[in-house]
Amino acid sequence: MDRASGGGEAIVVGRAMVEAALRYAAKGWPVFPCAPRSKVPLFANPHPRHGVQRYRCRGYRDCGRLGHGVLDATTDPDLITGPMWGRCPTANIAVACGRPGPDVIDFDVAAGKPGLVSFARLRAAGLLRGVQALVTTPSGGWHLYFAGSAGGQGNGAVARYGVDFRGTGGYVLAPPSYTAHGRYVLADHRTPTGREVDFAAIRAFLDPPGTRRRHPPVRATDHSALVRWLRAQRPGNRNNALYWAACRAIESGAGASALAGLVDAAVGTGLSRREARRTVESAYRTA
Ligand SMILES: [Zn+2]
Structure with a gap:
């Protein structure tokens, strides 16, 4: 820069x-x-x-x-x-x-x-x-x-x-x-x-008024595609990519283990574990 x-x-x-x-x-x-x-x-x-x-x-x-x-x-x-x-x-x-x-x-x-x-x-x-x-x-x-x-x-x-x-x-x-x-x-x-x-x-x-809701987990979803996508991200985009992936996973009813998988994948791309956890938590708050 x-x-x-x-x-x-x-x-x-x-x-x-x-x-x-x-x-x-x-x-x-x-x-x-x-x-x-x-x-x-x-x-x-x-x-x-x-x-x-x-x-x-x-x-x-x-x-x-x-x-x-x-x-x-x-x-x-x-x-x-x-x-x-x-x-x-x-x-x-x-x-x-x-x-x-x-x-x-x-x-x-x-x-x-x-x-x-x-x-x-x-x-x-x-x-x-x-x-x-x-x-x-x-x-x-x-x-x-x-x-x-x-x-x-x-x-x-x-x-x-x-x-x-x-x-x-x-x-x-x-x-x-x-x-x-x-x-x-x-x-x-x-x-x-x-x-x-x-x-x-x-x-x-x-931020649609009156339509915010949580989707119940209706079925076990395979989140491996998100993990693969996350692993392929460029360094400058990792945090945004993790946030996006976490939002999609949460929307589809992902449980703690799927989110932990995303955190692991993000750490594998060089993000610190603390940063990755914080990003996923922030996705939870927004979802
Ligand atoms: Zn004046």
Whole structure:
């Protein structure tokens, strides 16, 4: 992974951040700076902590000062090159989500979250059509960019499926931003179609209201095919693969011995036993 090295990033970054910020702004996406290596806005709120203005002020346009986070987001090149990145060229780039910015879905894999499994299921269900860009995040997850929706979908999450939606009022760090764990990297992009993503449909698909149930074990099922499939997985995908296999096994009524077989197969591919057990337990909680 392309990790930002400690100490030298100011030289590496140069004008790269401000130039990228200007490119986003030229697309019509409002941006604002976050602190270097951080997701926290660069400027502190300028209003007194308990004052009314702190809650009423709608950002730079209102009071002429920076420090309102996403409310300060702008496409104005003078503001971007001057007060924003002029003061701190290594500041990360936050893109404000929701029209005119993009809607973004964050597929999270940190702490064993099954974001990439959810991605595969949603894609197979046709719920991710219209992706404009795919950005890999420092934690190994993905950001999928879509056209900002006209209806203004707000932020939302289906946390246990590792899916986090950023719409109006939300923001994401965009390439070439970086944290202590690595960089945000544009991995793929396509010609925008204007097609919007429907987060309500995604939530309903992953977490259908009122239909969650456990299937009783109706018959002894042969799980050896899952074990074989698991053994063939690439190293980077082992944890997600184990999670997926465990979900399928649990759905089909697998008992403890079948799940232990999956843990053994995963350990055989190089996953630690502790990690494998944790992943299977997390599949149990989601199933
Ligand atoms: Zn203000």
